[in-house]
Amino acid sequence: MHKQAMTLISLPESRAEAEALDATDPLALCRDAFALPEGVTYLVGHSLGPATIGALRNLRAASEGAWVNDRVGAWNSAEWIHLSEHVGNRLARLVGAKAGEVVVCDSVSINLFKLAASALPLARTRRLVVEEDEFPTDQYILDGLSGLTGVDLVRVAPGKGVSQLEGGVLVKSLVNYRSSQLADMAADEASAQSGGGMIIWDLSHATGVLDIQLSAANARFAAGCTYKYLNGGPGAPAFVYARADVADQLETPLPGWMGHSAPFEFTSAYAPKTGTARFASGTPPILSLAALNGALDVFDRVSMVEVQSKARALGQMCLMMAEGMGLDIASPLDPTSRGGHVSVCHPDGYPLVRALADWGIEADFRTPHTIRFGLSPLFLGYAEIWDAMSELAEIIETRSWDTEAYREKAIVT
Template sequence: MRTREACAALDAADPLHSRRALFALAQGDIYLDGNSLGPPPHSALERLEAAARHEWGAGLIGSWNAAGWMDLPLKLGARLSRLIGVESDEVIAIDTVTVNIFKLAGALIAREGGALAAEAGEFPTDGHVLEGLSRISGAPFHRVTADTPPSQLPDDVRVLVKSAVHYKSARIADFERWEREAAARGIAIIWDLSHATGLVNLKLKAWGAKYAVGCGYKFLNGGPGAPAFLYCARDEIARLEHPVSGWLGHKQPFEFEDGYAPADGIGRWRTSSPSILALSALDGALDAYDGVDMALVEAKAQVLGDILLERAASLGLETACPGLGERRGGHVVLRHEQGYAIVQAMIARGITGDFRAPDLMRYGFNPLYLSHEEVFDAGAALAEVIETREWDQPQFTQRKAVT
């Protein structure tokens, strides 16, 4: 197990260390829940205040033009495109992950026919959306065994929704294999990048991916309920009919025509008026990623996770994620029958993680603001909480609504 001195040496040599100053972090706390809700960068708070006080407060309706509100979803899409490895005109920041899955899956199943599929144990919303779309469209829905490759899916499947990084296990999908097998079978994959964007060194275009969605409130630090984004490869945009064809996706919305004519390019995936304040916060948050090499981000996340896994091994804890030295997303998952109470006891110490039923303790690592020493200290605290049974108190065992 690494020593605290070794972790300090890693911090001294860390090329991302200066990024920490960009975030509004509580003094003395160790925040290990960036995979659920990222802390605010100072630039996000400043951008949000400017949008509220000046653009909205003073500019009012004129800000749709003067402050560029109308084009903000496209501007953000272009900024996000670098982080997922696609072209700047193939991404739009809009709606939520759930809505964007519905839009892409609905368009694809209308074009391709056949059945929809999601994996058992996938993040619930992905399967829930497809179940609902199945009821509406009549397309069959298959819930398949986790990690069933496209070559082994039921013959009628034409649309698969799959997480790039699994929300529980932190396992990173084999993009290239899945896309290669999907292409051979005529299957379209919609990648859910919610636990990957801002952490994994994504190269979607090079890997052959054509469709994806992702959220802005986890590693991207865009704030609670931050807007999501939608990626559609340029050569596919005009071949799909947007199933939620709202006013702002129209070619000429301010002509106020009765009939619908879709806009050219990625803008046709708009539906209705976007939340400008939420988009503005995300716009500010993305400043923290300007000029950042995502390969360095992913590599540091790997080391941070290994530091906690080393401590977990010394405690005899079972892991539910790829192990030491193995590639994984930006979180580590540890199993303990009293996992909920342990997580609450750690939170009381100012070390925030989260819990996933039935017995999983989940700790996330954003390399832009976390240090190696902090993760070492969190591991030491975890050992104390478990070894002294500090968790065994009524205030830690009573379940809260959000875990």
């Protein structure tokens, strides 16, 4: 945790200055793409993005249109059979990949398993590595893979995964889910590859809010979710990336018919598709895919450089105002070293989050005392953040959070 002066990015010092920034914000018009209710400041886009007009439109079209009218024929007439790869190609631009290198399928957990298992034979040593502060499901998946293969799983200190890779396979988040610490993808890849090691990047807390450049960083493998900053909807399918020159060397441990080169020939022998498409396994969730496809429409009219810049400015506002309240800062103070959310700590973080929600300000909590604010630049404004943090200051000052009702924990925090 940090407590020190913050610089970088010209920040508003009053609500009027925040409003002035909103008036010149090139992303301000994007808010119209979201179905957000009035009176809600939604700071949880890093966990579940809100519904978009495009997602709801596509969901209705797929369910009430194609499914009702064409039924099984919609696999052809609505081109459902190609939707995983079509949406993958749209995502490729947002992560700095080439067409054909991204396919949408399954969940992040399953995709990390597939990538880690298929990368192991290509690594110099049979060694699985994960950092101790990595997102829990990433650790569970590697632990399970270790049990199945007999390959040792080595847990190392935060930030030491690359230096202790020793030619093995590392699963690493580009943005840490708790602190928002941003890794140096290009430097880490250069170091790993020089020693014969492999990094599988988890882009879940980065995609849709940062200007990711997989090709430029020479990254070979990645997976990520689509229901956070991409706003694909609850349970939206994840994506897999494999660089074109290595994809055909990979053997997926979960070969399914949707990854087959000719699935409707129904042969007993598996023959994988070329490239990343081989990582598709079972039948895709068409309604979720349709919603995700619609949610991506808003990204067609924005620059990811502008999205990243605004996210960092909003985050800097949050941290500046939080520091003024005496909160402990749990995210990097340098905006270029973090993702799209910021974290602060308070001994009674959970009831604080509950109290904020009653004022229409939705944040989230991570045990034991971390409050996270997700700064989704496409629907949040500067004045909105100013107001939210001002309300937080009042709640802290008046201790209005200090009730038994606010302390009672829900199942999902």
